[in-house]
Amino acid sequence: MQPPVQPALSHxxxxxxxxxxxADRYLSHCNGDIAVAIELYFWxxxxxxxxxxxxxxxxxALRNAYDRQLSARYPDWAVDPASDxxxxxxxIQAAVRKQAELNRRSQQALVDARRGLGSNPQHGKVVAAMTFGFWTKMTDHPRTALFWNPMLSxxxxxxxxxxxxxxxxxxxxxxRNRLAHNEPVFSTRTGLHDRLADAEALLNLISPATAAVVKANSPVPAIMASCPVSNLV
Incomplete structure (x- = not known):
């Protein structure tokens, strides 16, 4: 059976x-071949x-690991607007100002996450609704003494x-933001291999067993091996 004829696009x-x-970024890696560039885009x-x-x-894994530590001291932190x-x-005053601003942003993120979850949202649903950026801010330097040392470490x-x-x-x-916006992940600026290694390293710090399961079930290596342009990744 002949393979189906692929629809064509002009440059x-x-x-x-x-x-x-x-488009030029894809074409530049394909010697201007539009068909290969389209194949590269979908890859x-x-x-x-x-x-x-x-x-x-x-x-x-990260949000649940953090939540376990936060909830040990502040059980209702995600659902109680009055949580401390x-x-x-x-x-010092400069540190207090930075901490207060981080706290304000975290409180607003919680308000946003609880929105639409009803008047008595479940703790787990609020935690799941928090953005990755929320968890990133939990380890900012001004929070070392109040969050990292006593809990998140x-x-x-x-x-x-x-x-x-x-x-x-x-x-x-x-x-993740680049991935979510379908940016070219083969660019040296994104450091594809480095970022994948970062994700594996962080998950290993949380749970080596979980990291092993995720790695064993990841389709990423097979997809990388199927790249239509030689030596691109």
Whole structure:
């Protein structure tokens, strides 16, 4: 049986679809071959979706690890507007100002997450509704004494430094945003291999067993191996 004939696009239609700068990025890796460029674009979409899925597995592990530590001291932190978790400050005036601003943003994020969940939202549903960015801010430097030292450091094995964890989470958060917007993930600027390694390293700090299961079930390696352009990734 003959393979189905693929619909064709002109260069102009491809550029109109993706925008000229983005279309040119694909075409530049394909010697201007529009058919290969389109194939590369859809390959990139599959890879981005698979990598995004893996980071979602990481996010679930991260938020639950953090929630266990926060809830040990503040059981209703996600559902009680009067919880003290995001009202505490300490230190010199400059530190207090930074902590207060981070607290304000966290409180607003909780309000946003509870919206639409009813008048008595379940704790777990609120936690699940928080953005990855919310968890990223939990390890900002001004929160070292109030969040990291007494609580969040216990979410990880091997006693990692706050700065190291924060850097990992921040890089993964930026990477997720690129994946969600279907950006080209083969660009050296995104550091595809490095970001995938970051996600694996962070999940290993939370749960090596979970990291092994996610890695074993990830479609990312197979998709990377099917790249239509040689030596691109």
């Amino acid at each position: 102009g239609e491809f550029e109109s679809w993706l925008s000229q700068p983005r 990139n979409s599959r890879l981005a979706a698979a990598a995004f899925s893996d980071t979602c597995h990481l996010e679930v 978790l995001f009202t505490r400050t300490q230190g 216990r979410a990880f094995a091997g006693s990692p430094q706050r700065a190291a964890v924060h850097e990992l989470v921040s890089r993964i958060n930026k990477f």
